Amino acid sequence: MSKVLLQVEDLRSFFFTRKGVVKAVDGISFHVNEGETFGIVGESGCGKTVTGLSILRLLPEPAGQIVGGKIILDGTNLLELDKKEMRTYRGRVISMILQDPMTSLNPVFTIGNQIAETVRLHQGLRDEKVDEEVISALRLLDIPSPEVIMGNYPFQLSGGMRQRVVGAIAMSCHPRLLIADEPTTALDATIQAQYIALFKDVQKKTNVSIIFITHDFGVVANMCHRVAVMYAGKILETATTREIFKEPKHPYTSALMESVPHLGQKSGRLYSIKGQPPSLRDLPPGCRFFPRCPVAEDICRQEEPSEIEISEGHFVSCWRVK
């Protein structure tokens, strides 16, 4: 049994806006083991990115606030740390990769400069030591001729290479947890496959734990060991990748899988989920998915289902599952 690195318990992150409270993340719990990739899947607005930002405590304050729960990393509750202590975690222990490498890199600094910034700041290294670390980070991400790339600017690199550089920045201080927010979405299909294979390799070499945030079940199947399906601020189902593809229990999980055409599919009508996700300002009572659920019953409309464990490590929140 592998060791738990991160334990998130009943996390609630709300945004306080003029029009009301947006419950972006509304009581979610999960854990990530050491050396494991944990996927969070969901559509836009389900709270997956907010979950990632909450772990790093980078919600845009004062509107965005963590209002409850615990985030325990290796025995320390991150929510109890003060700002200064939290800074020692960012980059060093937990780092993040964002979706679009063109906006997360600074266009006026060289690649080497941008990686060195992290290394200097978080590891306190100087001079040649910095360069050594930068080159080893670029090597880790399999970037060809790192000495040359160091002197390049982001615009001189292709999208795939840029995203590797972002990966190198994230890995440069040997973090224990990496939060990857849709890192492959902006990439082309064949480059995406390269990137995923690369990250599996990086994980083998460094034993880093990864939280992989995505909307794409295909990426989950290729990359993640376990996965949580999020909808309107809640986790509806958590299971191993193997199990969730074999036996999805929540109607949303199966509907989501069915509505994505896969290559084996012949033409014909696609299953589509009717309607749209609810507004997070004005959530329906009961189960959040019931207005769109094809098998909803009376109870679904009245009471929110609690999470039950139907087999080891497989959690579902649905009244129909017993």
Place this chain on the structure above:
Amino acid sequence: MADVLLEGRDLTKHYPVKKGLLQRTVGWVRAVDGISFTVERGKTLSLVGESGAGKTTTAKAVLLQEKPTSGTILFEGKDLSHFSSSQLKTEYRPRLGSVQQNPWSSMDPRMKVRDIVAEPLVVNTKQTKLQTQSRVSELMEQVGLNPESAENYPHEFSGGQRQRIAVARAMALNPSLVVLDEPVSALDVSIRAQIMNLLKDLQEQYNLSYLVIAHNLATVRYMSHTVAIMYLGQIVESGGAEELFVRPLHPYTRALISASLLTLPEDEDKGVEKIILTGEMPSPLNPPSGCRFHTRCDEAMPECSQTVPPLRDVGGGHKVACNKV
């Protein structure tokens, strides 16, 4: 004989690269380099490829947003370059609809949806206001929106609804051909299926032809009748959608299919491995000699770097450009 609506013949589009004080042309970006394709009436042709493959440039040529460097586009057998500008305006453009990728940037945020959908009618027809209004309501209903919501502005709609509005606008003049540039890739997964189903229904109902630009093969298989795989400005393989997915012949097609295939942990236990291409697409400024794919192909032979493989028919309309086939 198939009923061909649109045909591209040996189409090329090269962009000059200019440099220096005198803006001398120092090179050419070969965005599209000699491709031929046909779109049949009531059918869908999908152009598939990664960014930089030239698929959007092809679509732009069809939409008359770019003038091809050479080659011809035939619409119902007539060469577009022989059309005068007034003929284009009355005989070609109104028969064409277009849906863009991003429903957030393809609409004027200050126009009401009613005016957005009505714009093609106002520009191209001499209908009265009343006629236009009833047509807009009809269109809104066709795409599954409440006609009364036409009084709202685009920001009041979700991404999926906006894409429906874009479809309604494209349908306003009863076009024969609709160019769909990545119609669902900006949308959420659960909404994509709704839009794809809608597009299929409209096609059946109005016998529409679609020219779809896409990078997601699963979407393509679901939507298309014929598929053309593009790489670096050229078509490397084309054929019926089913045929192409069941029997891909070009190594690039195989790699693309493999990359978008779902591999479950069980498959990995069984030893199913993905084909992972090395490197990236070379620059269209200076494409590789011989077969353009040979730099990334793991089946490349010495002759591939010299001989340009022609696009050969291997039976049943399935064409492939590879020296090994």
